[in-house]
Amino acid sequence: MIDYSKVLSERVQAVKPSGIRKFFDLASTMKDVISLGVGEPDFETPWQVRRAGIASLEKGRTFYTSNWGLQQLRDEIAGLALRRYDLFYDPHDEIVVTVGGSEAIDNALRAIVSLGDEVLIPEPSFVCYTPLTTLAGGVPVAIPTVAEEGFKLTPERLRAAITPKTKALILPYPNNPTGAIMNRKELEAIADVLRDTNIVVLSDEIYCMLTYQGEHVSIAQIDGMRERTIVIDGFSKSYAMTGWRLGWAMGPRELMKSICKIHQFGIMCAPTTAQFAGIEAIRTGDDDIIHMRSQYDIRRRFLVSELRSMGLECFEPHGAFYVFPSIKSTGLTSEEFCNRLLQEQHVAVIPGDAFGESGAGHVRISYSYSMAHLREACSRIRDFLQTL
Incomplete structure (x- = not known):
């Protein structure tokens, strides 16, 4: 046996x-x-988005796309980032279309984590962060958050968790499971802790369009943070497209090339039908x-x-x-x-x-x-x- x-x-x-x-x-x-x-x-999923996916099948668009994703879709994502964050990401080599946000998180962690590197994870948070860190060979380090502080990551708790082995911080806001958000002032305080380090931020913003108080702010918008931040987003929550399995990662090209390399060998490309539907979702789904x-x-x-x-x-x-x-x-x-x-x-x-x-x-x-x-x-x- x-x-x-x-x-x-x-x-x-x-x-x-x-x-x-x-x-x-x-x-x-x-x-x-x-x-x-x-x-x-x-x-x-909104009808016009489903219709775009159906039309792509009827027209025989069932081929592989670029590893990075359809150029039209990356152009739309870049435009969305510009409208949403006032940040420019080059659609040619700073945006990778992935099989949902989860694949983007997995690839990002594998791209930056070496054996024994520590990844800081504010908790409570989504169940995938810890296992994906472990599978990448990293060491997940939980940073507890509490209701009395709005379940938010504080600069004091972050600073206390950083060690010479710290490689990355996952920033999961708006948060699953607590529903907590972080505003600009709070993110600036986190940025102040990170600026003189070599720590990369994985900002999981899959719920960014489901914000009920104020406007969503990405840490990539804070001075000096774009160069060290990988923004994770997708279509599942905002556009009710969970089963289409479509997401994206965007960040500095030096990081995105490695993320795309992993995506290239592990997945090849996100589903073509879903990508055509995603183009329509961004164009008409507001x-x-x-x-x-x-x-x-x-x-x-x-x-x-x-x-x-x-x-x-x-x-x-x-x-x-x-x-x-x-x-x-x-x-x-x-x-x-x-x-x-x-x-x-x-x-x-x-x-x-x-x-x-x-x-x-x-x-x-x-x-x-x-x-x-x-x-x-x-x-x-x-x-x-x-x-x-």
Whole structure:
């Protein structure tokens, strides 16, 4: 008999399964479950975007594209960056079109991380950062954030975490799972810590268009930060295009050439049909984003109000489409709370510690679902809390 523990990579064996998928898979086996667990828009991809993808198939545009992505799409992304950030990225060699934002994060980490390099990760944060750092041979270093500080990375916590081995900082704002954002003044304070270092910033801005308070600011806009920042973005959240698997990375050409090299050998190119749809999304999708964001905002305010009325402390999120209430008052751990809520009331939410140890005592609830869905879920959560 083959011993697979000796066959499989030690790095792969060190990676734990996603805490999100665990509850999603469990919920899928049960009847009458209301799932508030997966961060996926309940909106369909806008029709004109779907039509552009269909038209590309009808015209037989099923070929490989450049490794960098269709030139038309990169031109549109460059124009979007100019409008959104007032920053110019050369569409020829500073933008790589990827298979979703996740591939962009993976490639960026592999491009800059050598064995033993430390990657700073503010937590709670999206579940992929730590395993992708490990798979790249790096050492993930968690920087805890707390509700009392708005779940934001502070310059003091950042400075204390930096060592001679620090290679990169992941900046995940707007944040999944907390919904926290960082404003210009706060980002300037982070930039002040980084300027005299050789640390690269991976700024994951996949939720940038889902900001409900003020305007989104990228750290790449702060003086001296563009040269050390890789901006990660994509179509999944803003344009309701999760299944199209389309994202991008943009940054200094010296870094982007290496990212494209990894993408070239591992993927070749993002799906051609999705790229043609992405062109249409950027050209005509602004009104769709405004509509979806306004609907999310209604759900956001409803859910925060409902949870607080149940007696749960709830940080008010200003970005993405998640709330991250504290359940410490129940006396249950995050895992116990989620298991019992699922078994007793058939509502699926995600334990906060799935997003890092500092998420313990919280749960993540997605409001990327209809109001009817959320109302029924809140009714069941209220009934569950009354039984404790």
